[in-house]
Amino acid sequence: xxxxxxxxxxxxxxxxxxxxxxxxxxxxxxxxxxxxxxxxxxxxxxxxxxxxxxxxxxxxxxxxxxxxxxxxxxxxxxxxxxxxxxxxxxxxxxxxxxxxxxxxxxxxxxxxxxxxxxxxxxxxxxxxxxxxxxxxxxxxxxxxxxxxxxxxxxxxxxxxxxxxxxxxxxxxxxxxxxxxxxxxxxxxxxxxxxxxxxxxxxxxxxxxxxxxxxxxxxxxxxxxxxxxxxxxxxxxxxxxxxxxxxxxxxxxxxxxxxxxxxxxxxxxxxxxxxxxxxxxxxxxxxxxxxxxxxxxxxxxxxxxxxxxxxxxxxxxxxxxxxxxxxxxxxxxxxxxxxxxxxxxxxxxxxxxxxxxxxxxxxxxxxxxxxxxxxxxxxxxxxxxxxxxxxxxxxxxxxxxxxx
Numbered sequence: 001x002x003x004x005x006x007x008x009x010x011x012x013x014x015x016x017x018x019x020x021x022x023x024x025x026x027x028x029x030x031x032x033x034x035x036x037x038x039x040x041x042x043x044x045x046x047x048x049x050x051x052x053x054x055x056x057x058x059x060x061x062x063x064x065x066x067x068x069x070x071x072x073x074x075x076x077x078x079x080x081x082x083x084x085x086x087x088x089x090x091x092x093x094x095x096x097x098x099x100x101x102x103x104x105x106x107x108x109x110x111x112x113x114x115x116x117x118x119x120x121x122x123x124x125x126x127x128x129x130x131x132x133x134x135x136x137x138x139x140x141x142x143x144x145x146x147x148x149x150x151x152x153x154x155x156x157x158x159x160x161x162x163x164x165x166x167x168x169x170x171x172x173x174x175x176x177x178x179x180x181x182x183x184x185x186x187x188x189x190x191x192x193x194x195x196x197x198x199x200x201x202x203x204x205x206x207x208x209x210x211x212x213x214x215x216x217x218x219x220x221x222x223x224x225x226x227x228x229x230x231x232x233x234x235x236x237x238x239x240x241x242x243x244x245x246x247x248x249x250x251x252x253x254x255x256x257x258x259x260x261x262x263x264x265x266x267x268x269x270x271x272x273x274x275x276x277x278x279x280x281x282x283x284x285x286x287x288x289x290x291x292x293x294x295x296x297x298x299x300x301x302x303x304x305x306x307x308x309x310x311x312x313x314x315x316x317x318x319x320x321x322x323x324x325x326x327x328x329x330x331x332x333x334x335x336x337x338x339x340x341x342x343x344x345x346x347x348x349x350x351x352x353x354x355x356x357x358x359x360x361x362x363x364x365x366x367x368x369x370x371x372x373x374x375x376x377x378x379x380x381x382x383x384x385x386x387x388x389x390x391x392x393x394x395x396x397x398x399x400x401x402x403x
Contacts, residue, residue, distance in 0.1 A: 002351050005307075010200050010206075011199050012198060012199070018207045019169065022205075023046030023346045025165065026042070026043055027160045027163035029160040030177070030182040031145075032177070033145075037146075037382065037386065038141050038182055039178065040082065040159075042082050042164055043081045043083075045079050049076075049077030051314050051344065052344045053313070053315030053316070053344075054066045054069045054318055054342050055318035055321075058338035059336065059337065060140075062137065062138035064137075079134060080133075081134070082097050083137060083180040083211055085140075085180055085184075086153075087151070090139075090156075093152040093154065093156040096153070096160075097161055102132055107132035108131045108132070109129070112129075139299070141185075144183040144386045145183065147386075160179065175378040176194075176379050183213075184375075186297075186299075186376060187218065187219070188254065190379040194374035194375025194376070196367045196374055198233070206307075206364055208367040209302045210299065210368060212372050214298075217254075218329055218372070221252050221255040222248075225242055226373050226377075227327065228327055231327060237377055240377065247397065250396065296336060297334075297336055301325070301368055303321040306347075306348050306349035307352050309343075309345035314344060319341070322341055323368075325341075325368060328368075343364070379393075380394075
């Protein structure tokens with residue numbers, strides 16, 4: 001039996017985070033030392049799994065198990081979703097997530113007869129014969145910490161699961177340079193991870209987690225304002241305002257070039273010297289003069305609801321959520337991006353009627369835009385042997401209450 005989702009303006013959930021959808025747990029693992037600037041984020045389903053769909057619109061995606069999310073595929077539930085840095089190499093982190101879940105007996109039950117005793121040939125503890133279903137998507141952040149091979153592996157996935165299982169409610173709402181957002185960039189501005197949520201009529205929650213790592217610009221070239229800021233709800237970013245003319249000019253110069261790598265310290269200059277120069281707020285990779293060959297990106301999203309949706313409806317949820325990226329980035333879904341949105345339902349709430357589903361889909365785009373803006377505002381400037389990238393807050397301090 002379907003239920004009506006009451007009309008009325010949405011309000012942010014109690015934590016304004018993905019975990020406002022009850023039952024979801026979020027964990028991260030990241031490194032920003034030893035040549036690393038990368039990380040992995042996992043969203044764990046409640047017991048029994050969650051329904052999921054996916055919509056991939058970037059021209060250069062890297063994914064795992066997304067075919068299983070097609071509405072015609074037989075499996076109906078997934079046990080986690082992994083977002084990670086490391087480009088194609090980072091898919092190894094999802095393997096670590098799957099192994100960590102298997103060790104806990106979480107997964108698709110493949111039944112008796114397959115090592116029914118659950119014995120580990122290596123002598124480990126017995127586990128039931130399950131196959132965790134862990135769709136994943138990667139973003140490009142290779143070399144941003146200075147070492148190309150410093151990237152997420154199986155251990156990152158395991159650590160992210162551990163973090164999700166032990167984290168308290170506040171820890172699961174962390175944003176900025178955490179998990180998959182650690183090495184993220186957006187048009188050369190330091191990106192990161194952000195969240196936002198909305199409650200509809202007090203009955204249904206829709207929430208998003210976005211890793212902002214895009215080729216496209218998040219800025220209005222005329223004013224320096226964040227394109228998605230007009231979609232914010234009260235409390236999302238209470239100190240945000242329009243940049244003053246000087247900061248707007250700095251940001252406009254950045255956008256006008258359409259080059260994410262404006263200032264390139266020479267091999268002889270070094271990061272510390274670059275930081276002391278007049279271009280301290282400029283951005284770019286160290287030791288290269290060819291920005292075009294370095295434009296590799298991908299924005300990743302999980303949008304979730306507690307409303308009971310089917311796989312096809314979750315797929316539509318993911319597709320509509322892409323509109324939230326289009327509001328906040330220009331251009332979006334480029335040949336250099338692998339923009340991927342996972343739509344998930346915990347199926348613990350009402351089955352929406354036709355109008356109710358429409359409201360959920362509409363708000364899915366809103367929470368994605370808000371989460372992306374909050375990701376950029378939560379980011380901080382970073383200087384590594386791999387490059388020097390300034391945050392929006394440092395590029396335009398007047399916009400964040402530092403006039």
